[in-house]
Amino acid sequence: MLQGWFVVTVSFAYIGLLFAVAWFADRRAAQGRSIISNAWVYSLSLAVYATAWTFYGSVGRAATDGVGFLPTYLGATLTMLLGWFVLRKMVRITRLNRITSLADFVASRYGKSALIGGVVTVIAVIGILPYISLQLKAVSTSFQILLGYPAIAMPAKAGSLEVMQDTAFYVALFMALFAIAFGTRQLDAAERHEGMVAAIAFESLVKLVAFLGVGVYVAFFMYDGLGDIFARAAGRPDLEVLMAPLGGAAGSYANWVWLTILSMFAIIFLPRQFQVAVIENTDERHLKRAAWLFPLYMLAINVFVLPIAFGGALHFPAGEVDADTFVLTLPMAQKAEGVALLVFIGGLSAATGMVIVETIALSTMICNDLVMPLLLRIRAFRLTEMRDLSSLLLDIRRAAIIALLMGGYFYYLLAGEAYALVSIGLISFAAAAQFAPAVIGGLYWRGGTRTGALAGLCAGFAVWAYTLLLPAFAKSGWLGVEFVERGPFGIELLRPTQLFGLAGLDQITHAMIWSMIANVGAYLVGSVIRRQSAAEHVQATLFVDVYQQTGEPGxxxxxxxxxxxxxxxxxxxxxxxxxxxxxxxxxxxxxxxxxxxxxxxxxxxxxxxxxxxxxxxxxxxxxxxxxxxxEEPLGLEEVMTIIDEASQVIAYSHRLEEQQQELEAATQELKAANERLKELDRLKDDFISTVTHELRTPLTSIRAFSEILHDNPDLDPAERQRFLGLVIRESERLTRLINQVLDLAKIESGLAEWRTAELDLREIALEAVNATSAIFKSRGVTVETRLAPRVPLVLADRDRLMQVLLNLLSNAAKFCTPGTGRVVVRLEADGGAVRVDVQDNGVGISRENQALIFEKFRQVGDTLTDKPSGTGLGLAICRRIVGHFGGRLWVESEPGRGSVFSFDLPVAAGARGAERLVANA
Amino acid sequence: MRKPSLRAYRIVSLFLLGCLLFNYPVLAVFNVGATAAGIPVLYVYLFVAWGLLIALAAAIIEGGS
Known part of the structure; x- marks a missing residue:
């Protein structure tokens, strides 16, 4: 069943099936029920990473390097772990800015620069051509080997046949048609290809099944399991080395590490990977599942690589069969026709999947970032005046796809035979890695500039071409070998494979080290030597701060x-x-x-x-x-606004914090004020009820005595006289009370009249003592005055001040024990004030009551036995009077040892000078 | 700006673990001629470590909290 016509028929039937899948997916997409909007399909579509290189080439690599084929997948696994951070950012940016390709992405980041887009496109096209040629080589080789069945013969060398008889040429042609049919049927505003993605995902399944199938067949049907293969291989010295190949001749750790880094970049920056992972992504959340599902896929497709490689090496005599073909030739040698056909289809899947996506991605880049900018710029074409360009766009893309595959074919003719599959692929990987500094720098560093990106890309690409592409040409005989072996013009230091004498590394590692140094270095230097333009800065901010954006970009x-x-x-x-x-x-x-x-x-x-x-x-x-x-030219102010945006946000939040603190403080103050108000309200209520009570007491007395007098006209005259005296006294008390209440109210409301003048306190004190001497005498209390001979004048109302002194003196008289009572009045200058003390040896006031006595209607004393004799307002009024003139009134007292009531008043401003004059005189 | 979640830290840690596992000198420890169950140790190690990384990633991403 492996006749040529049958293989061809099966191949076309398979491709027909792919079209059916694509058609179905497109139809579902049109109905709004996308089948690719699914994390599983997304993960499978990422597996376009596994190309014919993986399918055939890994085994070839394993046969010479042991586990050396694995870094390509381990690196990709590591990147996928970080996919949620890096890829998601790229997906978000792409969606917000309608980016259509990798070139578009880089161009857009660096100020929508057409030049950058063009450079990226050129690098991508030249860099990827070897990779496309690899697929052609794999498909045509596997087809020719299959045709040779039942014999197992390696096909003729490329270029030894006429083009028209070369299978690879027809493979290239068919693949071009296939890619055109898939990718350029219509123009899509978002450059999405649902049908293509569905077909790719399907192909990923097919190649996985095919590879696992042949793996199981080789391991368990040809041999007795993995242990058997490895045990036999251990008996062969050439294979035993491959069990622990690292650090030896087969590969150093440096090579391993650089291959890992290379694949970390490749999984994002190969144009087809960017296409499926970023452009075709329908939902950011799919990245989460892909982060482990896609690595799992890679693990599965690699499990049997080493067993097949060893199996092949054990089965075939050394040097007779190319290790790149073991996957196919092993089942053929066993006459397992079904397995061989499955392998061929699997390899076809891997190759077509890669070619379709890669050429579509590249043709989009060629059309959008290379041809259109040129056509639009060249006035002669008058393109800007054409009415409908959509068919022109599609034609450009179709032509680009054909050109790409023909380019791949000629590279195959030129250099395809000189290298194994993997080595060809790695050259392309190294080219794709040149995008890494510009893209990753552009994603996370706002300062990366157009100049820097351009310099980095060009420098990296130049070194890549010099160290990898030229030696590849030389190896194929297209360029003199001398150039590689002795260096250009015989300058040994410039040998492309040992640049500046760096020897001992494999070619890829060597090229990566130099190209990355050149690329990153030029990117950084280019970015710091010149200031960004305003447009660049806008784009840089859009990219770096994409998560802070809401909705459409500005x-x-x-x-x-x-x-x-x-x-x-x-x-x-x-x-x-x-x-x-x-x-x-x-x-x-x-x-x-x-x-x-x-x-x-x-x-x-x-x-x-x-x-x-x-x-x-x-x-x-x-x-x-x-x-x-x-276009609105960005003014300096707008640019500054953009630059300062971040710091502004910080400033805002600081200000908010401050305002919050201020608010909290204000709230505290308000709370305190509210408490005070409540307290005052309560005091007012107390005051009114107390006043009412105080008024009622004398009123009740007056009324009672008046009634007695009224009802008993024949009262004894002496008795009548006594009652009338009581009425008069109570009336006086009532009058006094009312006067004081009014007085207090006036003072408190600020309506009181003050007749302020400069006063001599000594004179007033003497007068007050004289005025109260009768009271003291009647109560048997002695008064002593110790007044300083001369005190400064104070500014106060004479009558009010007299009121205070009288109040204090009468209080002192009241609370002294008759007979032994003794009151001392002192007057002295005390700093900038004049102080008056009224000391008595009465009952004293307990500490807790000392503050209370200055409140209204607070009378201290044993309320059970002593009937309060004052109004309870006196001290309250005194304190307010003294306070009004800037002084203080206070008490020092100990129960049983008497009290000292003191007040001071500030010296009048004019009086100080006068005092001094008096003193000097 | 949002604070990175615990899950983000875990993923980054896993990435760093991967960098460690697939690098010198850990690799050198397993780069010996011995076999485990008839299979070369280096081969077993690479696939087990790889599988472990994938399993951890799946557990972190698909798991709750």
Whole structure:
């Protein structure tokens, strides 16, 4: 069943099946029920990473290096672990900015620079051609080997046949048609290919099943399990070395590490990986599952690599069969036709999957970032005036795909035979790794500039070409071998494989070390020697701070156009019907009835730019939109705003914190004030009830005595006289009380009249003592005065001050024991004030009561036995009077040992000078 | 800015663990001629370590909290 016609039929049937899968997926997508919007399908589509290189080449590598094929997958596994951080950021940026390819991504990051986009495209195309040729080589070789069945013969060398008879040429042609059919049937505004992704995921399953199938067959049907294979291999000295190959001739640890790093980059920066992982991603959350599912896939497809390699090496005599073909030749040698066919289909899957995605990704780049910017720039083509460019775009892409595969074919003719599959692939990996500094730097470092990116890309690429591509050409005989062995112009230091004398490394490691030094170095130097332009800074911020963005990114377009002009523009690239559709939908979204109602504001311009960017790339879209809309030049202020955005946010949060603290303080104050108010309210209530009570007492007395007098007209005259005296006294007390209440109210409300003058306290004190001498005498209390002969004048109201002194003196008289009572009045200057003490030897006041006595209606004493004789307002009024003139009134007392009531008043400003004059005189 | 979650720290730790496991000198420890159950130790080690990394990643990502 391995005749040529049968193999061809099966191959085409398989490809037909792929088309069916793609068609189904596209139909489901059109119905809005995408089958690729699924973490499993997404993970499988990432497995486009496993190409013919993996399928055939890993075994070839294992046969010479042992586990040396693994870093390619271990590195990819490590990157996938970080996928949630790195890839997610790229996916988010891509979606927000409608980015269509890796070149578009880099160009967009560095100020939508068409030049950068072009450079990336050129690097990608030249770098990936060897990889495409690898797929062609694998498919044509496996086909030719299969045709030789039942004999096992290695096919003729490439280039030894006429092109028209070469299988590889036809494989390239068919693959081109296949990729065109898959990728360029229509223009999609988001550059998504649901059908293609579904087909790729399906192919990933097929190649996994095929490889596991042949692995199980070799391990368990040809041999007695893995142990058997390894035990036999251990008996062969050449294979035994491969059991522990590291550090030996087969590969150093440095090679291992660099291969790991290389694959860490490749899994993101190979154009096809960027396409499936970033562009075709439908949901960021899929990255989570892919982070472990895709590594699991790689593990599964690699388990049987070493057993097959050893199995093949054990089975075939050394040097007769290429180790790259063991996967196919082992089942053929065992006459297992079904397995061999399965392997062929698996290899075909791996190769076609890679070629389809890679050429579609590259053709998008070629079209959007290389050809269109050039065509649009060259006035002679008058492209900007063409009505419908959508078919032109598709034609450019189709031509690009054909050109790519033909390029791959010629590389195969040129250099394909000189290397094993893996070595060819690694050359491409090293080229893709050149994008890493510009992209990763661009993702996390706002300072990376267009100049830096351009310098880094060019330097890295130049070193790559010098150290890898030229030796590859030389090895194939296309370029003199002398160049490699002796260096250009015989300068040994510049030998491409031992640059600057760096020897002892394998070629890839050597090239990676130098190209990365050149690339990263140039990127950093280029980024720091020149300031970013405003447009670059905007883009840099959009990329680095993508998670801080909400909704659509900002725009630098100023509305200066009409909706219809924009629609026409978009229509020229996407087709008029599609443009009408898009703009009508947008109008509905904005709440306008029709497109004509839309204003040509910056939002609309931005919308149009995004639609175009999805088709022709960011750089070209910008150029095109600029033909109908005015770009707003970024003013210095706006740039500064952008720069300061971050620090502003920090400042805001600081300010918020401060305000919060202030608010808290204010709240505390308000709370305290509220407490005080409540307290005052309570005091007022107390005051009123106390006043009422105090008023009622004398009133009741007066009324009682008046009633007695009224009801008993024949009362004894002496008795009558006594009662009338009581009425008079109580009335006086009532009057006094009312006067004091009014007085206090006046003072408190600030309505009291003060007749302020400079006073001599000594004179007032003497007068007060004289005025109260009668009271003291009547109570048998002695008064002593110890007044300083001369004190400074104070500023006060004479009558009020007299009131205070009288109050204090009468209080002292009241609380002294008759007979032994003794009151001392002192007057002295005390610093800037004049102090008066009134000391008695009465009952004294307990400490807790000392503060209370100055409150209204507080009378201290044994309320059970002593009837309060004052109004309870005297001291309260005194304190307010003294306070009004800036002095203090206080008491020092011990129960049983008497009290000292003191007050001081500040010396009048004018009086100080006068005092001094008096003193000097 | 959001604070990175515990899960993010775990993933990054796992990445660093992977860098350690697939690198010199850990590799050199297993780069010996011995076999385990008839299979070369280096081969067994690489696949077991790889599988462990994947299992841990799955547990961290798919697991709760």
């Amino acid at each position: 725009s630098s377009w100023r509305g200066a156009t009409s909706a219809s002009a924009l629609q026409t523009l978009v229509g020229r690239f996407l087709g008029p019907a599609r443009a009408v559709e898009l703009f009508t939908a947008y109008a509905r979204l904005r709440g306008a009835k029709s497109v004509d109602e839309l204003e040509g504001d910056r939002d609309l311009v931005r919308f149009a730019e995004l639609q175009l960017a999805g088709t022709i790339g960011a750089a070209s879209a910008r150029t095109m939109v600029a033909t109908v809309a005015q």
